[in-house]
Amino acid sequence: MTGTIKNRDAFLNNIAQNLGRNRLSDPVKRPQWKFNPQAKVLSEATEDELVEVLKAHCEKINTTVVTTTKAGLTVALNEAVTNYGGGPVVTWKDERFSKWGLTDLFKNEWPNQGLDYHEWDHSAGDKNIQFAEQANVGITISEYTLAESATVVLLSNKDRGRTVSFLPKTYIALVPKSSIVPRMTQAAQKMRELHLDGKNVPACINFISGPSNSADIELQLVVGVHGPFKATYIIIEDL
Amino acid sequence: MAMKIGNENFSDRVGKGINNSFMRGAVSGAQDSIGARRLNAVEELGNWEEWRSHGEEIRQHVLENLDYYLEQLSDNIAKRGGHVFFAATPEEANDYIRGVIKKKDAKKVVKSKSMVTEEINLNASLEEIGCEVIETDLGEYILQVDDHDPPSHLVAPALHKNREQVREVFTEKLGYKKSSDPTELAQHAREMLRQDYLTADVGITGCNFAVAETGSFALVTNEGNADLVTSLPQTQITVMGMERLVPTFEELEVLVSMLTRSAVGQKLPSYVTVLTGPREELDVDGPEEFHLVVIDNGRSRILGTEFQSVLQCIRCAACLNACPVYRHVGGHSYGSIYSGPIGAVLSPLLGGYDEYKELPYASTLCGACSEVCPVKIPLHDLLHKHRQVIVEKEGKAPVSEKLLMKAFGLGAASPKLYKWGSKLAPSAMNPFTSDDKISKGPGPLKAWTDIRDFPAPSKERFRDWYKNRDKGGNQS
Numbered sequence: 001m002t003g004t005i006k007n008r009d010a011f012l013n014n015i016a017q018n019l020g021r022n023r024l025s026d027p028v029k030r031p032q033w034k035f036n037p038q039a040k041v042l043s044e045a046t047e048d049e050l051v052e053v054l055k056a057h058c059e060k061i062n063t064t065v066v067t068t069t070k071a072g073l074t075v076a077l078n079e080a081v082t083n084y085g086g087g088p089v090v091t092w093k094d095e096r097f098s099k100w101g102l103t104d105l106f107k108n109e110w111p112n113q114g115l116d117y118h119e120w121d122h123s124a125g126d127k128n129i130q131f132a133e134q135a136n137v138g139i140t141i142s143e144y145t146l147a148e149s150a151t152v153v154l155l156s157n158k159d160r161g162r163t164v165s166f167l168p169k170t171y172i173a174l175v176p177k178s179s180i181v182p183r184m185t186q187a188a189q190k191m192r193e194l195h196l197d198g199k200n201v202p203a204c205i206n207f208i209s210g211p212s213n214s215a216d217i218e219l220q221l222v223v224g225v226h227g228p229f230k231a232t233y234i235i236i237e238d239l
Numbered sequence: 240m241a242m243k244i245g246n247e248n249f250s251d252r253v254g255k256g257i258n259n260s261f262m263r264g265a266v267s268g269a270q271d272s273i274g275a276r277r278l279n280a281v282e283e284l285g286n287w288e289e290w291r292s293h294g295e296e297i298r299q300h301v302l303e304n305l306d307y308y309l310e311q312l313s314d315n316i317a318k319r320g321g322h323v324f325f326a327a328t329p330e331e332a333n334d335y336i337r338g339v340i341k342k343k344d345a346k347k348v349v350k351s352k353s354m355v356t357e358e359i360n361l362n363a364s365l366e367e368i369g370c371e372v373i374e375t376d377l378g379e380y381i382l383q384v385d386d387h388d389p390p391s392h393l394v395a396p397a398l399h400k401n402r403e404q405v406r407e408v409f410t411e412k413l414g415y416k417k418s419s420d421p422t423e424l425a426q427h428a429r430e431m432l433r434q435d436y437l438t439a440d441v442g443i444t445g446c447n448f449a450v451a452e453t454g455s456f457a458l459v460t461n462e463g464n465a466d467l468v469t470s471l472p473q474t475q476i477t478v479m480g481m482e483r484l485v486p487t488f489e490e491l492e493v494l495v496s497m498l499t500r501s502a503v504g505q506k507l508p509s510y511v512t513v514l515t516g517p518r519e520e521l522d523v524d525g526p527e528e529f530h531l532v533v534i535d536n537g538r539s540r541i542l543g544t545e546f547q548s549v550l551q552c553i554r555c556a557a558c559l560n561a562c563p564v565y566r567h568v569g570g571h572s573y574g575s576i577y578s579g580p581i582g583a584v585l586s587p588l589l590g591g592y593d594e595y596k597e598l599p600y601a602s603t604l605c606g607a608c609s610e611v612c613p614v615k616i617p618l619h620d621l622l623h624k625h626r627q628v629i630v631e632k633e634g635k636a637p638v639s640e641k642l643l644m645k646a647f648g649l650g651a652a653s654p655k656l657y658k659w660g661s662k663l664a665p666s667a668m669n670p671f672t673s674d675d676k677i678s679k680g681p682g683p684l685k686a687w688t689d690i691r692d693f694p695a696p697s698k699e700r701f702r703d704w705y706k707n708r709d710k711g712g713n714q715s
Contacts, residue, residue, distance in 0.1 A: 001320045002317050002318060002320065003316060003317040003318075003319070003320050003321045003322040003323065003516075003529075004317065004322045004323070005313045005314075005317050005322075005323045005325075006322075006323070006324045006325065006335075007324060007325040007326070007327070007331070008309075008310070008313060008323070008325050010325075010327070011309075011325035011327060011481075011533070011535065012306040012309060012310060012325075013306075014327070014535070014539050015305050015306045015309070015481075015539050015542060016306045018539045018540065018542040018543045019303070019305070019306075019542050019543050020543050023306055024304060024306055024307040027307070027311075028304045028307045028308070030300075030486045030487065031296075031300055033293060033296055033297070034292070034293075034296055035289050035290075035292045035293035035296065036293065037284070037286050037289040037290045037293055038290075038293075038492070038493055038496070040286070041284070057506070061509070120523070122521045122522065122523050124523075125523060126523065128523050128524075129471070129523065129524060133433075133437065146507070148506055149505075149506035149507035151507050151511075156519075156522065156525070157519065157522070158519060158520075158521035158522050158523070161522075161523055161524050162466065162470045162524045162525060163466075163467070163470050163471070163524045166463055166466050166467055166470070167467075183496075184492040184495070184496060184507065184511075185489075185492055185493075187492070188488040188489050188491060188492035189488070189489065191453075191488045191513075192452070192487055192488040192489055195452065195453050195488075200319070200515070201453050201455060201488075201513075201515050202515070203319075203514065203515055203516060203517070203518050203519050203522065203525055204469075204470075204512065204513075204514055204515075204518075204525055205512070205513040205514075206466070206510065206511075206512055207507060207510070207511035207512070207513075208509065208510060209506075209507050209508065209509050209510075210509055211509065212461070212462055212463040212509055212510070213461050213462065213509055214377045214378075214425060214461055214462045215395070215461075215503075216376070216377040216378035216381065216395060216396070216397055216425075217377070217378075217381070217397070217400075217402055217405055217421035217424055217425065218265070218401060218402050218421060219268065219269055219272060219273075219395065219398075220402075220421045222377075222421050222422050222425040223422075224425075224426075224429070225377055225425050225428070225429055225461075225462040225463070225464070226375065226429060226432065226433075226436075226462050226463045226464045226466075226467055227462070227463030227466065227467075227509075227510075228463075
């Protein structure tokens with residue numbers, strides 16, 4: 001469905017007039033920028049160095065980092081959830097979880113322990129939100145991970161609810177090592193490539209760096225204002 | 240509230256600010272801590288000047304081609320199923336938004352922080368039609384609960400309140416029973432607001448930057464409130480000042496990085512959220528319906544004038560945190576939601592000289608603001624230009640010029656004013672002094688203090704010293 005646009009011509013004509021010219025009719029070509037400082041940041045860092053940069057910054061933003069391998073992921077994730085006090089747990093519905101061997105943990109081990117687990121599935125409608133709102137832990141997967149700012153990047157779709165990372169009390173992101181890039185520059189380029197390839201950019205792209213916080217009262221840092229109180233990143237070294 | 244805050248005249252506001260010792264302590268504390276964090280965050284990049292030049296070239300290019308980029312933005316939003324409304328005036332914007340609210344029969348609105356909605360007085364306009372409007376940013380929430388106390392800082396709106404005052408407000412208005420510990424206060428706000436997100440019909444946000452090429456826009460917060468505002472209500476309305484856009488994702492990331500480093504010294508805040516249109520067909524969260532309202536409200540009059548560069552602003556508030564006058568008088572003295580150096584340039588342009596002719600004089604023209612501006616707005620030059628325009632128009636400077644210049648010890652025309660001026664000078668210079676030397680001067684002083692220390696204004700005025708000397712006072 002196409003949306004509506006109202007009052008545009010008068011508004012834009014007025015802008016053109018104030019700029020002392022007619023409305024631009026031909027597409028404006030983005031100029032060759034004279035400066036490009038963002039490309040230089042961490043441009044020579046190796047993959048392992050980027051991991052170190054990421055870890056160092058996690059300390060500054062109250063975020064726990066766990067490093068594991070694909071084989072150790074089930075144990076590491078279970079431990080991280082236990083550290084946060086167990087369930088209820090909500091995750092995206094994402095085939096990567098089963099590819100990484102987590103199905104047994106989600107669908108058997110946790111239910112057998114009496115841990116309440118929910119997979120965000122669009123066909124369940126608003127029940128997803130109700131569950132996430134009561135959940136103790138939300139778990140999602142980082143598409144790109146920005147070393148400089150210790151940021152995970154999440155792309156929404158129908159089975160990857162936006163609020164899985166916001167409504168629960170704590171948050172865990174799975175971070176494939178191969179998703180780590182120097183900074184936001186590389187993630188922005190990927191999003192632009194997606195668009196130039198004729199695909200839609202996701203309706204919601206979240207860049208998340210640690211837990212929710214505020215310094216609005218006497219500039220004192222308070223963690224967990226609207227979103228999670230705590231955050232853990234699990235880096236998976238062989239993915 | 241509209242752009243204008245309060246009905247007192249300028250000198251009364253300044254007098255109140257100067258006499259509010261908690262506020263002044265809070266402001267100087269904030270300037271010092273945020274200022275130091277900003278400096279660290281920009282210095283570790285090693286080439287901050289190059290970043291600033293890039294920020295400037297992006298913003299200048301967008302302003303020069305603003306009609307094109309707004310056309311592209313609106314086309315792309317409509318393609319994704321969103322609605323775009325161009326509003327020349329606050330009335331047009333408020334009428335449109337009220338229309339959407341009425342059509343949805345909405346009773347409750349949750350909002351994330353937005354200066355432009357303050358500018359158009361949106362909350363009052365919606366309350367008039369019986370709609371409950373709830374601010375969700377913790378600082379804004381505190382102010383709203385306290386009977387709409389005006390904001391005093393662009394980034395930390397409740398900076399002028401201490402924890403005890405916040406506790407009193409919460410106790411009186413929200414039945415709060417715990418301590419003045421910020422963690423407990425914030426926890427209470429969390430519990431109250433969580434229910435509001437879940438029951439609101441409409442979410443309203445501002446817009447840090449829109450992306451013309453994809454019809455996207457970005458929201459930047461540390462609290463995550465904007466994310467709940469934009470994922471739970473069925474309808475979303477986003478309001479943007481017409482100049483707040485960039486060509487593509489590539490420029491978006493540059494300006495977001497510069498915004499957060501300049502605002503609070505963060506590499507990135509906890510949450511940067513880029514949204515495009517309403518939710519996809521089968522999505523469960525995110526709004527079903529999305530409206531973007533683009534506001535002019537006097538901005539187009541600035542285009543093509545010698546003040547055009549003020550529209551490069553990305554609202555980081557670095558200039559507030561660097562300004563010795565802001566430090567001294569606080570945000571409320573400006574009588575506008577836009578305070579500090581950027582407010583002193585922007586408020587007269589948007590609100591008129593009749594209302595704001597004193598503001599360009601609320602500056603020492605020291606240039607500290609221009610030096611920290613991430614997009615290189617020559618703020619102190621623009622303040623000077625304002626003064627030229629005002630003097631040409633009125634034939635003379637407003638009386639406050641004399642007062643303020645004296646207040647900063649920049650002249651000694653009358654003994655009375657000199658006395659006041661030299662009384663204030665030590666505290667005005669306070670931010671930058673260590674012991675009795677100024678080691679890090681603002682603006683042009685910096686070039687000097689980089690290589691040598693400048694003697695600080697004496698804590699004891701000469702005439703006080705002279706008077707005391709006879710009484711056996713400090714004879715050093």
